[in-house]
Amino acid sequence: MAESGILLVDKPQGITSHDVVAKSRRARGTRKVGHAGTLDPMATGLLLVGVQDATRLLTYIVGLGKTYSATIRLGQTTTTDDADGDVRESTDVSAIDHAAILAGIAKLTGEISQVPSTVSAIKVDGKRAYDRVRAGEEVVLKARDVTISRFDVIDVRCDENTIDVDVEVDCSSGTYIRALARDLGADLGVGGHLTRLRRTHIGLFDVADAVTIDGLEDAPLLTPAEVASTVLGGVQVTEELARDLRHGKRVDAPHRFEGARAAIDPAGRLVGIVERRGATMKSTMNMPEHQENDR
Structure with a gap:
């Protein structure tokens, strides 16, 4: 299985954002690829490309400044x-x-x-x-x-x-x-x-860290946990809480926070995106328990 994560790509002039996605699909060996934030063919610069399960995070990236x-x-x-x-x-x-x-x-x-x-x-x-x-x-x-x-x-x-x-x-x-x-x-x-x-x-992501089109195949991916924590902020959860969140249960929140957060399990994997209500929280988007980028 292809590794899951986010590619930071420095799009060259003269191709579309969809062209970058097509090249990324071939380079990473999967059709499950998408991007966040279209750049016109004339434009160059930072394009965030999601691969495999990390495509679920693109909706949280699109709205960044x-x-x-x-x-x-x-x-x-x-x-x-x-x-x-x-x-x-x-x-x-x-x-x-x-x-x-x-x-x-x-x-x-x-x-x-x-x-x-x-x-x-x-x-x-x-x-x-x-x-x-x-x-x-x-x-x-x-x-x-x-x-x-x-x-x-x-x-x-x-x-x-x-x-x-x-x-x-x-x-x-x-x-x-x-x-x-x-x-x-x-x-x-x-x-x-x-x-x-x-x-x-794009948000805290910098084109200085991006790869060129020629580097798509070998470029290291930012893990879903890294990206979600950068975009939303992270909250560490125990293995027990991670299991309950993955099963759709509402659980006690480890600490106070506002809005959405990335729930990270003890192995450093993204469990999902959680939202807090009162003293509890529940996942609004879950990642698969067995992720291709497990480290």
């Missing part, structure tokens, strides 16, 4: 809000200065309402928005509330026709950096799109 490094080009709009699309319109940027850029970014920092790009992977009546756009349909997506906790300007480069702004962004799950580029350009009256995007962090 993200950090991106990106380049926004002001003065041009494109059909996709990024460099993969065709240029729609070019506008003179000579009146835009550094102060105006910072003021525009300030408006897009904090809790904001954002309309995702029409070529996003959001489903509209069961079909991806980008598929509907490619089929010639007019797509109107609903605005969503997101949080931009950091939107820093790293560098600004100007030429006769455009301004490139290098930025770093800390944001909540569900944020579209392409939409930030589009909206910054719209606010400044010159249009904008994304020319570079790299995801550097």
Whole structure:
């Protein structure tokens, strides 16, 4: 059986997140592979890939905050809000200065309402928005509330026709950096799109620890216990409590905690995800008792 765990992958430019999953399936010898948090083909950086039983943890990873490094080009709009699309319109940027850029970014920092790009992977009546756009349909997506906790300007480069702004962004799950580029350009009256995007962090997971596509076969996996403890925090349980939790019983909680926690047995294996109610706790998601990554 293939080992269970999470792969940290540094996705290269030019392939889809699904391509990474397909390559991971071949490399790890199992079809039970999934990922948490899609990256567009143009984007590079951190993609978390679950293998075997660890795919059950992906739902807890998807909602983690993200950090991106990106380049926004002001003065041009494109059909996709990024460099993969065709240029729609070019506008003179000579009146835009550094102060105006910072003021525009300030408006897009904090809790904001954002309309995702029409070529996003959001489903509209069961079909991806980008598929509907490619089929010639007019797509109107609903605005969503997101949080931009950091939107820093790293560098600004100007030429006769455009301004490139290098930025770093800390944001909540569900944020579209392409939409930030589009909206910054719209606010400044010159249009904008994304020319570079790299995801550097998902929660506490760092792209510096990720492997390349060529390293998928031999890369060590983070165990389910390691990942769940990092994401949710861990609670140690006895062998007896572990057995009862696996059988669906409500048990006494070893100590007080709020929200969900990873229950870890004496052997260091993930029993499951538990939630506390009063002085007791119960598993809301169980892992198999005999895991392929037992150490």
